[in-house]
Amino acid sequence: MKLTYLLSCAGAVLALSGLAAVAVANDDAKPKAASPIYGVTIPDGYRQWELVAPAQEAEPLNELRAVLGNDVAMKAYRDATLPFPDGTILAKLAWKHIQSPEFESASIPGAATTVQIMVKDSKKYATTGGWGFGRFVDGIPADEAQHETCFACHQARVQGHDYVFTRYAP
Amino acid sequence: MKLTYLLSCAGAVLALSGLAAVAVANDDAKPKAASPIYGVTIPDGYRQWELVAPAQEAEPLNELRAVLGNDVAMKAYRDATLPFPDGTILAKLAWKHIQSPEFESASIPGAATTVQIMVKDSKKYATTGGWGFGRFVDGIPADEAQHETCFACHQARVQGHDYVFTRYAP
Numbered sequence: 001m002k003l004t005y006l007l008s009c010a011g012a013v014l015a016l017s018g019l020a021a022v023a024v025a026n027d028d029a030k031p032k033a034a035s036p037i038y039g040v041t042i043p044d045g046y047r048q049w050e051l052v053a054p055a056q057e058a059e060p061l062n063e064l065r066a067v068l069g070n071d072v073a074m075k076a077y078r079d080a081t082l083p084f085p086d087g088t089i090l091a092k093l094a095w096k097h098i099q100s101p102e103f104e105s106a107s108i109p110g111a112a113t114t115v116q117i118m119v120k121d122s123k124k125y126a127t128t129g130g131w132g133f134g135r136f137v138d139g140i141p142a143d144e145a146q147h148e149t150c151f152a153c154h155q156a157r158v159q160g161h162d163y164v165f166t167r168y169a170p
Numbered sequence: 171m172k173l174t175y176l177l178s179c180a181g182a183v184l185a186l187s188g189l190a191a192v193a194v195a196n197d198d199a200k201p202k203a204a205s206p207i208y209g210v211t212i213p214d215g216y217r218q219w220e221l222v223a224p225a226q227e228a229e230p231l232n233e234l235r236a237v238l239g240n241d242v243a244m245k246a247y248r249d250a251t252l253p254f255p256d257g258t259i260l261a262k263l264a265w266k267h268i269q270s271p272e273f274e275s276a277s278i279p280g281a282a283t284t285v286q287i288m289v290k291d292s293k294k295y296a297t298t299g300g301w302g303f304g305r306f307v308d309g310i311p312a313d314e315a316q317h318e319t320c321f322a323c324h325q326a327r328v329q330g331h332d333y334v335f336t337r338y339a340p
Contacts, residue, residue: 047340050217054224054236056267058275066224066236066339095339097226102327102335105228109339157272165272169236169265169279170217
């Protein structure tokens with residue numbers, strides 16, 4: 001009986017080791033950090049999404065940025081659909097803005113700074129215009145205080161464009 | 171016999187009208203303007219390609235830019251493959267750089283200015299590092315004199331990166 005128990009324990013340990021190895025090998029298996037208030041996570045494959053538009057943010061942030069959109073977002077932009085439909089996700093990537101070492105008049109992306117996500121779910125986020133927000137630095141969500149500022153700013157400035165700043169750059 | 175001829179003429183005219191209607195309705199059916207020297211055209215669907223990186227060009231051009239790459243290009247970037255394989259196409263989109271009317275510290279794309287294309291074909295473009303160049307304004311290729319400057323500049327400045335300025339922004 002004792003031997004059986006030990007063997008089954010060893011089996012369980014081996015099985016758990018196997019699971020741990022899978023979790024390390026596969027990013028998708030790791031639980032993802034979610035933003036406070038909204039529970040927004042960084043979506044899989046966002047870096048392969050299409051470009052909505054680039055932008056520049058002046059000092060003190062001094063960043064180059066690019067907003068990418070998932071298929072739902074890009075269809076809405078191209079069809080000029082407002083409000084954006086549920087399932088829209090926008091990802092704003094930001095990098096430090098540095099002088100190109102190879103071309104005097106050009107400046108280019110330096111280190112990545114933040115990834116910011118907006119997710120449209122008109123039921124889940126009914127009290128914030130249908131949008132959930134997530135701001136991440138190195139994959140780690142910013143704190144609750146930062147997330148409390150998201151919707152107030154979008155609401156004050158771009159209510160007429162379904163709370164979205166970025167327009168499609170043709 | 172005459173009637174048959176007339177009828178068959180009418181049929182041909184109708185058939186030609188039909189072809190003309192198809193040509194107007196479908197951009198792909200129009201012959202595309204090709205760049206001087208290189209014969210490079212603007213590739214279909216380039217605006218849906220993935221983002222390599224954004225950039226900014228200072229005065230006097232004062233532009234925001236984004237380089238997009240086709241699937242061959244993106245695979246080469248992600249695998250750090252140099253030189254880029256044949257079939258690589260890069261598209262640099264440029265827009266005037268204007269102040270956002272909605273956010274004081276942000277500047278955003280204004281009117282589109284140029285679309286610039288680089289195509290890798292190591293045989294066809296053997297004398298210019300394997301690259302063909304095309305610079306387009308409103309879809310119209312710039313003149314031969316402008317195209318004569320492309321490779322000299324890329325050769326002088328980024329020979330160590332297969333004549334390509336733009337790096338992948340993660």
